[in-house]
Amino acid sequence: MSSKSQELVVVTGASSGIGRATAKRLAADGFHVLAGVRRQEDASEINGKNIEAVIVDITNVDTLKALAERVEHDRLGRPLRAVVNNAGIAVNAPIEMVPLDELRHQIEVGVIGQVAVIQALTPALLTSGGRVVNIGSLGGKVSMPGFGIYSAAKFAMEAINDSLRREMVPFGLKVIMITPGGVSTGMSEKGITTMERLARLMTPDQHRRHDRLFAAVKAQAETWARSGARPEKAAAVISRAIRERRPSTRYMVGRDSALLTRLVRFLPDRLLDRMLRSHMKLQ
Template identity: 35%
Template structure:
């Protein structure tokens, strides 16, 4: 009896990390399903690599349920060897400016989407003794300015992955979290600060742009290189191993720096890095005299 072809699902596969990882899985001989909210950007995945593309909105329970039915129908079985929860959304705003809609949307995709997709597909993964993976981020560890919501969403998924890893031990399912540093993608948040922002002071445009373009300005790792490492991490996870894998530029350093450098020094470095010293001084002086209305 011939060995069945192994099956992988990548969410958020319309660009960047998800797109490149779907290709890498396909190159290694897996049957790949690539899901995203838009089909058009994924057409080349189908045409050039034979990847099955389909609409998937991880924030929609019905859409996720349909994904399971699709995999079962197209594979003729009830197995899923690799689930890569990669769908994500940026949210670069100060804590004082982010709206309810923006914070809910970020958590719906970055946190609840991965949780929902995992829950609905876990029977297939258990049957395969497979691997569940998540795109984490150094932002879930380092307090980068203007990313309270995004950073907290990634910190949440880090802890979810850690706990899921423990809960899945009786079923032979492995769980990995890819703590991601700088990778060349188009996830940059292009929205501007609202006019009413407390941070709309001299110098903020340069500082805010430096933060939004942090990855692009710091020699990010090509998505294809990242994808090769991540697919190998999935394959190696079947043999046992770590929870966290540090991939992308500066990921290992940033993922551990708070273990050996005092927090106040890290905060000082971040203020310098993102050109915030003058802005913070201006705000401190201004609001030592003025009331906020």
């Protein structure tokens, strides 16, 4: 794309993992990427051809206002093709012992922050006939033992995504959900760090009940970090969703995502419970 025809794409959470891979892929595709990062050191690392780092904390309204102004007053008058709602965190621990402040933080980042990004950029997207690309998760389709807090945010985003898509049909705004399965990203490693910190808060009784579950959750996260799909695979799917003239409403990333999302629809609850506990070696 020439500078005259080049379009903008906003990618949040671009400092690592799927966000970073997506920013690079879209830049290679010819888009001018506004790569949202929270720290200046991350900005220095990702800046490059067709990638312009912008400081964005999705829980900070002021940074979102600044992002919207950057898009509105682009010096080349480039339209906003898409926003990729990718920034997120993972709080993984048994429900009975998760501090409520940790639950609030997961919802603040994983739901409220996502909506704040959409609200900030909707005027520009409506003007350009753009699209919202929400990065969901297999955790938004099935809630595994120990992953309930993270899944709560992802299930909520499924509802928000569907409602927004149906609300915006008359106005031409396309709303798309990307559902990755296990992906090798820094989020898995950060989730392990958070989980180990929370484990130190458990009472002796909670340790007796949940030490085995903590070990299983850690092992699952380590498996994803070690052998999950590469972030570049998710980035390729996101790029397709942005570039296709008539995109699908949903895209799966990975065989595990495609398989489990189908199984959840048909399996009885107790059979699915046994399968998931067996998969995590909790039987």
